[in-house]
Amino acid sequence: MIHLKPLNALERSKFVKIDIRKKSGVFIFFVLTAVFVMCSAALADDIAEAxxxxxxxxxxxxxxxxxxxRIDYGDGRPEESKPSGTGVIVDPYGLTLVPMSGTGIDFDGAKVVSAxxxxYDGTEMPSAVVLRDxxxxxxxxxxxxxxAKPMAFVDMKTGVKVSQLQDVVVLFRQEKIANCALSAVIEQIRAVVDKPRLFYVPSLSAGSSEYGAPVFSLEGxxxxxxxxxxxASSSSYSDSDSSSIKAIIPAADVLKAAVQAPKDVPKAPSKQPTKTNKPAAKPKTSKH
Structure with a gap:
């Protein structure tokens, strides 16, 4: 039979200290976890507010x-498509940038019949293509x-560079089924590609909806x-993963292209009225 020896006062105090330390450690862990969660939530709220x-x-x-x-394939049977999506106004006179790919404009023989x-308020402005790159x-x-008055536009002259894993704001319009509502997504810069030409690879959680969307820093x-x-060796209509990538083209490159756009819409050649020969006048007869 095993007899347990009762602990003396000194030994009991040691066990009490160990127990207190364990409880203190657990308490501190939960406090730090709560502080971390609160800080993370506060940071997320700050980013959302930005x-x-x-x-x-x-x-x-x-x-x-x-x-x-309208695309003419040369067989005498042209086809029409009606692409739509997000664009961004880049000058006060309504110059608007839209993507070339995915619209059918990049095919040879493609012609924009109407635009x-x-x-934002639902007003529709008939437009025309003035530049392609x-x-x-x-x-x-x-x-x-x-x-009639200057329009709201994104001034690319105020563009800023960003870094890897930096948070950015992507703005785009929903489809017509959602009344073209403005949408905003917080994305991250996954990679910065600086050669041969700078561009950024974003996370793009909203997929194709973000195509053509302007991107901003949290500071605006x-x-x-x-x-x-x-x-360089691929065509714009290629879908190969190795030859194309969705990227953020820097504001500086957008600005360089935009300044080349004509200030006025080219006027369509006016149709000259066809000349018609007037019927010969009947000879006058004199009364005798």
């Missing part, structure tokens, strides 16, 4: 564009009628626009 401020600041410059594109820029995947539209400075970046 995103809302960016959306409020720039939302009116983010538009919804509808195109009608409309839908503003296949290398940068850009198409620029201008309203057919000059705006423009970073660039989500477009496709192509390998």
């Amino acid at each position: 995103g809302r401020k960016v959306a409020f600041q720039w939302g009116k410059a983010v538009v919804y564009v509808e195109l009608v594109v 409309k820029i839908r503003l 296949a290398d940068l995947d850009m198409v620029f539209l201008r309203p057919l009628k000059k705006p 400075r423009p970073v660039g626009v989500v477009l496709y970046r192509y390998a």
Whole structure:
């Protein structure tokens, strides 16, 4: 039979100290965990609030564009498509950038039959293509009628560079089924590619909805626009994962392309009225 020896006062105090230390350690762990969770929640709230401020600041410059594109394949049976999506106004006169890829404009023989820029308040502005840059995947539209007053636009001159894992705000328009509502997403910069030409690879959690969307820092400075970046040897209509990537084209590159756009929409050649021969006048007869 085993007899347990009762602990003396000194031994009991040691066990009490150990127990207190264990309880203290557990308490400190839970306190630190709670503080970490609270700090993380506060940080997330701060980022969300910054995103809302960016959306409020720039939302009116983010538009919804509808195109009608006719493609002539040379067989005498042209086809029409009606691509639509997000665009961004880049000057006070309504110059609007939209992606070239995915619209059908990048095919040989493609012609934009009509274009409309839908503003934040639902106003539709008939427009025309004034510039294409296949290398940068850009198409620029201008309203057919000059705006009566300066429009809200994203000033790419104020663009800023960003770093890897930096949070950015992406603004885009939903489809018409959602009334073209303004959407905002917080994304991260996954990679910074600096050669041969700078661009950023974002996380793009919203997928194709962000195509053509402007990107901003949390402070509200423009970073660039989500477009496709192509390998030098590939064509813009290639879907190969190795030859194209969705990327944020920097604001500086957008600005360089935008300043080349004509200030006015080219006028369509006026149709000359066809001349018709007047019927010969009947000879006058004199009365005798």
